[in-house]
Amino acid sequence: MEIEVRHLRALCAIADTGSLHRAARQLGLAQPSLSTQLRRIEEEVGGALFLRARTGCRPTPLGRLVLSRARPLVADMSALVAEARAAAVAGPQPRIGSTASRALAGWLRRLRHAQHEPSLHMDVSPNALLRMVAHGHLDVAFVHEVEGHPLRIPEVLRVRVLMHREPQFVSLPADHPAAGKTVVDLNDLADDRWMVDPAVDGEWDGVHRMLRAAGLNPPVLHGDYHTAASLVATGQVVTVCQPTSLSRPETAVRRLHGDPLGVRLLVAARSDTDLDDVYPALEDAYWETARESVVYHQWLQQHLGRGSLTRAG
Known part of the structure; x- marks a missing residue:
């Protein structure tokens, strides 16, 4: 039997x-x-x-x-x-994989308005998501590539770049002395504990290189995004964060002087057709999210020019 x-x-x-x-x-x-x-x-x-x-x-x-x-x-x-x-x-609906991003909500909303009902698979590992697309378990993956730590992109995949270099900001307690600044120097954070998620491909290496280049060797704790957010809010750590992150009563999101750490935002699929089906909605959602962050919107205007933001409203 x-x-x-x-x-x-x-x-x-x-x-x-x-x-x-x-x-x-x-x-x-x-x-x-x-x-x-x-x-x-x-x-x-x-x-x-x-x-x-x-x-x-x-x-x-x-x-x-x-x-x-x-x-x-x-x-x-x-x-x-x-x-x-x-x-x-x-008809077949898109199977989407993604690392964490505030653009996800707007992306999924736009796809549903276009009569899609996507499934969503979240993973902290971009490489894992890319393998799932290559093996046919997902149709599309939206991932980030930490500067200095190239992703292993399977040859069968087609890739589009959403942002060639998205600067990473810092999230710190709202009552931190550096929170009063518009731009924070890494030396302002020399006495702080940092938190990184070692499960995210390249994150620990990227943060370590950034701190070492600044001559800093602070204590570094390991934890996921949710734990980091809780510890920042209670004044125990600082952490790098996406520039689309929003400040809250307990936390402040600030730009780092010189933009010492960046990531590349990629969308991957097995065919251009799969990319065409979902990429415009993601692009619109990302720029919508970018506008919601005053600090990041200002950075984009300075570095990309106001004309570059016209299509995003």
Whole structure:
């Protein structure tokens, strides 16, 4: 007997309902049929998956192990069926991957207005997203490439550059002495702890090179974006951030003097057609987000010129 998705779905139903009778009713089966099916599954895996008692069915240790693997498979299959049904009605919808960006909300909104219903896969690793596009698991990826740390772009991909060099700003506590400045020098932050996310391709190397070039060797903590935001807000660290980030009551986003760290923003797909379907919406969303950040908007006007911002409003 080969175990199929329907068998895994039956195991999940038994565990969820705690009863062969209720699980059979949920699955639309006769209880004897479900009992026979369970017995054959247990013979296949080589052990009992449930303890049967008058009070119901409880997973055995082996059952818990099998269920831990079965549940995500059943969920993935349900998602696949739902996605396929939606595609059959409306046509294939874009599968988008992205690293963190404030432009995402506007991008997805524009695609939905154009009668797309994209799926979204987030990952801190640009290289991982590019591999997913190359292998056909995603249609498009919007990623960033940290200066000095080139991404490994598979040869099969087509790439468009949204920003050749987006300067990275700094997020610091609102009551930090340097928060009163429009432009912050790295030496103003010499006594601060920094936080970086080492899981982001190139981020630690980029920040380390930036600090070393300034002659600084501060304590560096490792953490994700959410942790960094919390620690900045409580005055414990400073961190590099995207220039589209917005200041909040507890935090201030400022430009770094000389723009010592930058990233390149890329969009990758397996064909120009895939890029054409989603790139204009992303471009519009990015410039909309850039205008919302006063500091970044001013930087763009200074470095790209007012004419370069005309198409973005």
